[in-house]
Amino acid sequence: xxxSTVVRSIPDYPKKGIIFRDITTLLGxxxxxxxxxxxxxxxxxxxxxxxxxxxxxxxxxxxxxxxxQLSIGFVPVRKKGKLPWKVxxxxxxxxxxxxxxxxxxxxxxxGENVLLVDDLIATGGTATAAIKLxxxxxxxxxxxxxxxxxxxxxxxxxxxxxxxxxxSLVAFGGH
Amino acid sequence: xxxSTVVRSIPDYPKKGIIFRDITTLLGxxxxxxxxxxxxxxxxxxxxxxxxxxxxxxxxxxxxxxxxQLSIGFVPVRKKGKLPWKVxxxxxxxxxxxxxxxxxxxxxxxGENVLLVDDLIATGGTATAAIKLxxxxxxxxxxxxxxxxxxxxxxxxxxxxxxxxxxSLVAFGGH
Numbered sequence: 001x002x003x004s005t006v007v008r009s010i011p012d013y014p015k016k017g018i019i020f021r022d023i024t025t026l027l028g029x030x031x032x033x034x035x036x037x038x039x040x041x042x043x044x045x046x047x048x049x050x051x052x053x054x055x056x057x058x059x060x061x062x063x064x065x066x067x068x069q070l071s072i073g074f075v076p077v078r079k080k081g082k083l084p085w086k087v088x089x090x091x092x093x094x095x096x097x098x099x100x101x102x103x104x105x106x107x108x109x110x111g112e113n114v115l116l117v118d119d120l121i122a123t124g125g126t127a128t129a130a131i132k133l134x135x136x137x138x139x140x141x142x143x144x145x146x147x148x149x150x151x152x153x154x155x156x157x158x159x160x161x162x163x164x165x166x167x168s169l170v171a172f173g174g175h
Numbered sequence: 176x177x178x179s180t181v182v183r184s185i186p187d188y189p190k191k192g193i194i195f196r197d198i199t200t201l202l203g204x205x206x207x208x209x210x211x212x213x214x215x216x217x218x219x220x221x222x223x224x225x226x227x228x229x230x231x232x233x234x235x236x237x238x239x240x241x242x243x244q245l246s247i248g249f250v251p252v253r254k255k256g257k258l259p260w261k262v263x264x265x266x267x268x269x270x271x272x273x274x275x276x277x278x279x280x281x282x283x284x285x286g287e288n289v290l291l292v293d294d295l296i297a298t299g300g301t302a303t304a305a306i307k308l309x310x311x312x313x314x315x316x317x318x319x320x321x322x323x324x325x326x327x328x329x330x331x332x333x334x335x336x337x338x339x340x341x342x343s344l345v346a347f348g349g350h
Contacts, residue, residue: 013259020259024279028226028248037243051203057232057257061249064239068212073203074236082232084188084195104199 001039003170006032007148021148021172023119027061036169037065040117040145043167047142050112051075055101055130056082059118062147066117075107075114077130088137092129101129103137110138120148121168124155131162148172176214178345181207182323196323196347198294202236211344212240215292215320218342222317225287226250230276230305231257234293237322241292250282250289252305263312267304276304278312285313295323296343299330306337323347 006029008022026032040062053075054063060076067074080089080100089102108114114134121127121144131141141164149156149168156166181204183197201207215237228250229238235251242249255264255275264277283289289309296302296319306316316339324331324343331341 008260010259022259024251024258024260024282027242028250028282030246030248033242033248034246054236057235057253058251060232060235061229061239061251064236065243065249067202067208068240068243071205071209073205073208074240075203076199076233076236078232083199084185084197085183085199107199107203 001032001035003032003036003147004172007170009172019172019174021120023058023147026147033065036062036147037069039169040066040147040167041069041115043165044115044143048113049115049142051108051114051139053077053103053114053116053130053134055116055118055126058120062119063117066115066145075103075134077101077103077133088133090129090133090136092125094125101126101133103133105137108134108137108139112139113142114139116141116144118146120150121146121155121159121166122150122153124153124158127155127159128162131159131164143167150174176207176210178207178211178322179347182345194347194349196295198233198322201322208240211237211322212244214344215241215322215342216244216290218340219290219318223288224290224317226283226289226314228252228278228289228291228305228309230291230293230301233295237294238292241290241320250278250309252276252278252308263308265304265308265311267300269300274301276301276308278308280312283309283312283314287314288317289314291316291319293321295325296321296330296334296341297325297328299328299333302330302334303337306334306339318342325349
């Protein structure tokens with residue numbers, strides 16, 4: 001399936017010169033949504049995967065569906081201060097300043113294989129922080145699946161340099 | 176399944192005297208996660224459902240899985256200012272002040288049947304606003320499914336008074 005036909009491109013959002021890639025049109029299309037889930041898990045068909053980790057907030061939608069498809073559990077990787085129990089966190093750099101992702105201390109068990117899911121990979125800052133966090137907690141991130149890759153921003157290459165398998169459904173040039 | 180055994184209860188969070196019901200333990204448990212999805216859709220087995228609407232952010236996880244189970248599309252009901260395209264919004268009252276939920280103008284089509292999914296129903300403010308919004312856009316909300324009901328806060332009764340079918344997997348007394 002050519003997923004570029006079901007992603008909406010919005011010029012000058014959130015600021016002039018940026019084209020925002022909107023996946024709500026994909027999510028609302030039953031055939032595209034189902035096919036996306038199938039393709040996000042396809043490269044890992046031969047592996048044991050114990051949990052899906054989805055990054056807040058759009059990664060929760062596809063991550064929840066992928067976990068359901070694989071009949072395994074789901075781990076929310078959340079923004080700072082959102083989880084109610086004991087957390088571990090990892091900071092990452094933004095254009096200006098830093099941000100932080102967190103998981104519960106018991107979100108993964110030592111030795112579990114995790115598939116990381118998000119809607120989009122750009123510079124890879126959030127995904128790299130999520131991987132570090134899950135691996136500090138004792139899991140192994142065996143794959144990273146994204147709907148959209150913006151290869152000019154280098155995030156997917158950064159994850160591959162960490163030795164990670166990276167899958168995306170569609171790539172768009174520019175930012 | 177007795178879902179109370181897979182929900183973690185956290186005393187004095189977010190403030191003294193409140194017991195927070197944490198579903199991350201349910202989500203991380205493959206059997207409980209799958210069973211929850213099955214039971215959330217079960218009352219609507221005989222109905223045509225065209226889309227699942229999930230409320231940001233925890234409603235995205237189960238909503239995504241429910242949409243996948245039903246092989247239909249998913250609509251994110253988001254907090255103010257998060258959606259990139261043309262939106263419609265609905266305000267609702269908080270303890271102090273108001274908040275707002277939004278959907279894209281084209282999130283649902285006139286005449287579509289929608290199942291609303293969230294992790295928890297408390298006072299029902301957000302769910303009521305989401306229903307109004309989806310119905311203003313021309314859809315019919317044919318059911319509302321929640322993992323947790325806090326019946327002392329009256330939200331489920333409020334939705335039933337609007338003529339809605341309400342399903343929850345486990346109820347906890349108090350706040």
